[in-house]
Amino acid sequence: MIKNTDYQDLNTVAEEIINGRKLTDDNLRELLALTEEEYIQKLHHVARKVRDHFFGNRVFLYSFVYFSTYCKNNCAFCYYNRCNNIRRYRLNLEQIRNIARAVKKENVHMVDLTMGEDPYFHNEPERFIEVVRTVKEETGLPIMISPGVMDDRILSRLHRNGADFLALYQETHDRALFRKLRAGQSFDKRNHAREFARNNGYCIEDGILTGVGNDIESTIISLRGMEKGQPDMVRVMTFVPQEGTPFEGMTRGSSLSELKIISVLRLMFPNKLIPASLDLEGIDGMVHRLNAGANVVTSIISSDSSLEGVVNYDRELEKRDRDSKSVIKRLRTMGMEPASQAEFNRIIEKQQVALLRIPVVTL
Numbered sequence: 001m002i003k004n005t006d007y008q009d010l011n012t013v014a015e016e017i018i019n020g021r022k023l024t025d026d027n028l029r030e031l032l033a034l035t036e037e038e039y040i041q042k043l044h045h046v047a048r049k050v051r052d053h054f055f056g057n058r059v060f061l062y063s064f065v066y067f068s069t070y071c072k073n074n075c076a077f078c079y080y081n082r083c084n085n086i087r088r089y090r091l092n093l094e095q096i097r098n099i100a101r102a103v104k105k106e107n108v109h110m111v112d113l114t115m116g117e118d119p120y121f122h123n124e125p126e127r128f129i130e131v132v133r134t135v136k137e138e139t140g141l142p143i144m145i146s147p148g149v150m151d152d153r154i155l156s157r158l159h160r161n162g163a164d165f166l167a168l169y170q171e172t173h174d175r176a177l178f179r180k181l182r183a184g185q186s187f188d189k190r191n192h193a194r195e196f197a198r199n200n201g202y203c204i205e206d207g208i209l210t211g212v213g214n215d216i217e218s219t220i221i222s223l224r225g226m227e228k229g230q231p232d233m234v235r236v237m238t239f240v241p242q243e244g245t246p247f248e249g250m251t252r253g254s255s256l257s258e259l260k261i262i263s264v265l266r267l268m269f270p271n272k273l274i275p276a277s278l279d280l281e282g283i284d285g286m287v288h289r290l291n292a293g294a295n296v297v298t299s300i301i302s303s304d305s306s307l308e309g310v311v312n313y314d315r316e317l318e319k320r321d322r323d324s325k326s327v328i329k330r331l332r333t334m335g336m337e338p339a340s341q342a343e344f345n346r347i348i349e350k351q352q353v354a355l356l357r358i359p360v361v362t363l
């Protein structure tokens with residue numbers, strides 16, 4: 001659908017996608033197998049056309065607050081897994097409140113509150129509810145929570161206290177690969193938490209890793225798995241080997257696969273949110289990801305922050321360059337602009353309106 005198509009016909013492919021064409025598994029195989037630069041640029045061209053149809057030159061910005069790096073789990077790919085002997089931190093409520101006040105001054109549309117599965121919060125969820133309530137009060141912004149797997153009752157309470165979005169990445173929908181990545185964790189419970197959240201007022205985000213032993217067929221399983229969950233936001237991130245983890249010795253792949261998958265996601269989820277994370281390659285990497293069809297910039301951290309990212313390309317760097325001001329400046333050189341808060345709020349409200357059509361479980 002891409003290789004032997006000239007640019008005029010590529011625009012027709014984009015229009016077909018906008019009008020509801022669905023990609024077949026053979027389409028996905030063809031796109032994921034592309035290696036030549038010329039063809040990959042064609043794929044990005046179609047993805048940008050589709051994105052621009054739905055979002056114009058408007059981009060959404062999310063601030064990232066990693067407030068606890070403690071975790072009870074042992075994910076083989078993750079720097080923060082419980083077995084890794086690293087320095088960790090857990091912010092107290094006043095520290096979080098101060099960060100929320102600073103975030104309010106940044107030009108962001110949503111605050112992402114992330115933690116590992118920290119027993120301090122998971123065993124006493126009231127503490128996490130208080131964090132959400134505080135950040136909501138201080139910022140008045142939509143709140144995304146990324147707390148790992150929480151049970152239905154707690155998710156409901158978090159929603160009532162200000163959580164709008166649940167980010168919970170499956171990493172892979174290929175069960176065999178999941179067992180290697182998230183050893184000892186339940187594939188089904190993770191899926192269930194997203195499904196419950198989606199049916200009870202949240203917007204949800206799912207995400208996959210690439211470059212972690214997944215071939216094309218495994219990637220297709222993951223893409224179809226994400227599709228089934230009807231997420232509002234879909235993410236792909238390149239696996240980066242982390243010091244002190246079981247996968248430390250694996251080879252780091254290029255970002256080529258991630259960029260291709262971002263474009264494929266745009267064709268599969270034409271009007272959904274797709275992030276360009278700053279966490280892997282900073283602002284230069286953001287540009288490539290937006291050019292592949294993304295429309296959200298995530299992992300924005302103020303320039304004087306000492307908080308962690310997830311992959312943290314800048315862990316060793318003295319100066320961080322992923323604050324909202326630097327991001328917006330670069331967006332404008334690309335002819336893009338931050339969207340208004342009202343545009344973002346409409347996306348969240350649309351999900352809530354859709355929910356009125358299905359029964360809600362009250363816990």
Ligand code: SF4
Pocket residue numbers: 071072073074075078079080081082115116117148
């Ligand atoms: S990916 Fe999340 S759940 Fe897994 S070890 Fe890292 S912080 Fe914990």
